[in-house]
Each structure stands twice: as C-alpha cells, then as structure tokens.
Amino acid sequence: MINFDYTKPSTIQNAIGVLNKDAGAQFIAGGTNLVDLMKRGVMTPQKVVDITGLPLKAIELKGNTIQIGALALNSDVAENDLIKKHLPLLSQALKAGASAQIRNMATVGGNMLQRTRCGYFYDTALPCNKREPGSGCGALQGYNRMHAIFGASDKCIAVHPSDMCIALAALDATVFITGPKGPRRILFSDFHRLPGSRPQLDNNLQRGELITGVEVPLNAALAQRSLYTKIRDRVSYAFALVSVAAALDVKGKTIRSARLAMGGVAHKPWRLTAAEDFLKGKEATLNNFQQAASLAMKDAKGYGYNNFKLTLAPNTIVDTLTRLTA
C-alpha cells in the first residue's frame, strides 16, 4: 500500500474542513472497502481522515421515523431492537451482506459509499471508465456475468453491490448530509446515480460533504409484511446476482400498497415503481405478481454473460411476492 498522511478529527466541522482543504484527502470509517482498494492501487488517497471519533453512531426513534447515525455499525443496526421491530427488512438485508466480521467493522455511511465489485474496476491493468475516465469499459464486451441489466450506459455497466441500500431504497429513506454549505437532505433514491457519461461518480455527494445519517419513515403495515431475497453463487458471503427487497400492505386479499427494489441489477438500488403502481389495489395472486414482474423488466437489457438475470430477476420478484403473501 502506498503510504498516506493520517488525521483523526473529533468534530464534523473539522472533518469537512480537512477534506475541503486537501484534494487528495479521503474519509475512512470501517475501511472494509477503502483499505482493500488502497492495497490494490485502485484508490490512492494522500491523506486519510479517520471519522470514527465523530458522534454519529446513534439509532433512535424520532416521531414517526427511525434515525440511524452514519457511523452506526452494520452489525449494531442489524441486531438493534428498534430496527428488528420497526424495520425488519433493513435488518434482514444487512444480515444478508458480507460476513459477521465485516459487519462489525462496516458503517451505514460506508456501506452507502462502497464501490462496485466489477472486476475491471478492481484490476488496474484493465480499462475502466469508473476508475480511469476515458480508458474504456472492459466489461461491456468482456466477462459481464455480475453486471447491470438496467440503466447502464456504453461507458459503464457496473452494479452497486450493497444489500442494505436496496432495503433503504424500498423503505423510502432520506439521507442526511452536511458539508461546507451546511446540512441538506436527499431522498435515498436520488442519492446514488446512474453511470451515464460520468461513471466515475457513484452518487450525488459533493466534494467535502459527509453523510451524517439516514432517516426511515415508519409504516407498521409494510413492516409486518416485508422480505429480502438474495440470490447468489453460494448460500452466504457473496455479492448478489439479483436481490429483491419487498414490503406489502395487504388487507384481506387486496394489496393496498407495495414497495419493491432490486439489487445486483443496476448502478444504483433499482426501485420498481411501475410494478408498485400496478400492484396497488390488485389482488395478491400469482398472475398479478407475474404481470408486475414483467412490467418491472420492461427496459431490461442483457450484455451476454449476464443474460440469465433477465430470467432470474422476474422469477425472484414473483418468488418474493408469493412467499410474502403465502
């Protein structure tokens, strides 16, 4: 690993200050992704700003929401009683991600900011527009089994790797950010971005901004009937080929509202709004689930090795909805 300067500020203002003063500086919290990327030379910050001393670890019930600090550990969130009671989907998704050791290190903010696991991004000998803009996309014509089927561009077909974020997208979370211009909020679904012509940007954070937390609105009916399904190459400790976060508010046989998001299929958590709209007011039947799934798949596109996702994704949606209403 190339060496770097290290500093550990104790206030949010100072942390932001360092990042704005120094273009080569980078925040570190759990380090589970950054240290890995630094070892491989994919990321080479000149200064690492350790934010683990900042007071951003709380998990609290506030009004009709739960607020989770950006530095809350993935394991602490997953095992938290408030989360298990009010947001079981989030707890499930977190436990589906990584390993027990990594969840003990990784934070909520860091999970949101983790980089793609695209092999071309990780290998500095190969072209990658995300790592080195303009160098080309190796995956487009290459080995793209893990890659996107929605919202990709001719510059990048990488996927966002998080499980937690798929649940947060489905749960209509809001991201709290603070930066040189003060605090702001951004809808979770607007936080990550599609690759377009600038795949080097994973999200809409501005330089020097810091995620301070996320807020999730409570919805008792949806919480009661929610499920995270993750399909992967082995039973545990692997990134998703396809995942589905689903929550349904069902009365009698009628679906009053639905929340659906998919992982492993796009550069950001992929919210299935067309399928959600279709299901609203419909009966919970296999036929309706299949129709919702085909609506969700409308703009899907395979790139060769990942064509199997065009079948796996709708099947996973139908399977998840079926088990949710069984």
Add this chain to the structure above:
Amino acid sequence: MSNEPEEKPSHSRRSFLKRTTSTAAILAAPPVLVKAADKKLDEKAAQYFETRPLQLEVNEKPYSLQVEPRVTLLDLLREQLHLTGSKKGCDLGQCGACTVHVDGKRVLSCLSLAVMQNGKKITTIEGLQKGDDLHPMQEAFIKYDGFQCGYCTPGQIMSAVACINEGHATSDTEIREYMSGNICRCGAYPNIVAAIKDVAGKGGGQ
C-alpha cells in the same frame, strides 16, 4: 484544524529524511530542477515514512508503538509484535484467516489500519489460552478434528468464540451462516460446526 488535539508525527525522523532526500535528489537530477522540486519532494518523501504513536493492548499486555499509517493491524501483529498466529490468507478481506477480536468484537485485521486502533484491546489466537490450559474452543477443534492444513484455524477459532458470544450458535444452520466469513479450503466445515456446537452446548465461548 488548529484547535484539534491531533496525533503528532515523529518529527525527528521527518527532519532526517528531509536532509537525506535533498542530498539524494541533488546527486540524481540537474540543479535547476532540483531547486524547484526540492521542497515539495522533501515533504512528500518525509510524509511517506512518517510514523504515528500508537498505544494498544494485545492479549492483556500494553504496547506503546510507532507505526506508519499504511500498516494494517495484521501486519503490526505479525511483523512488529511477532504474534504470527493470526494468518495472512487473502489479505483482502475475503477469507477470514486474519480474524481477531477488537474490544471483544471479531474483525478482519487485514482490513484494519493499525493507526486506527489507538486505545483498543486486541485479542489474538495467542491470547485465548489461560496459562497452560487451552481455550475450550481450541480443545474442541482438536477433539472434533476441525482442520486439516490448519492455516485457517486461528481465524476459525477466533470467529467461533465470537459466534457463540454473539448468541449466533443455536443451530447448525445459524452456525454455518455466522461462520461464512471464514473459508476453509480443506473443507473441514462439518467438523468445525461440530466443535462449535459442542462448546455452545457447554455454555459458551469466553
């Protein structure tokens, strides 16, 4: 940052490097270039070798150390403290061979920067046994033959102890799920699960 009580770098080494890199640069490059690049180069070179003070406790023994920011906890344990029980498998957070406990929680020491562990209590496989008595989990791994080559074993055992302490060893399925971060290429998994189940049934890890 002026009001921050920051950790101070070791200045003596920095000044030494400033002098020595200047000399090296003068010998290697044309004088005009040297003059322009001199100061920046010195700063950069010095920064690359700068160490930070680090105080931590490893296996109940306090240490006062100096580390470069890039040194991982795993390298610190193995190279500086000569505690070679924690293994370097993939060194990329994928195999679990480097698993240690930090403040009682299992983490991957290969993805942990040592400099970030200031004030923490680390337990490695060397710290599990009490005197001449092996930890019950170490005994169980022997009893159930929970290994072949043994390379992943220290990580497996550290993870297994934590798995029970976390309350995640109530069934075979749960043990497998919560031990999934520890890869065993010999495939000793059934015996590892048996060992953990035995210790969990007898009332726990620590």
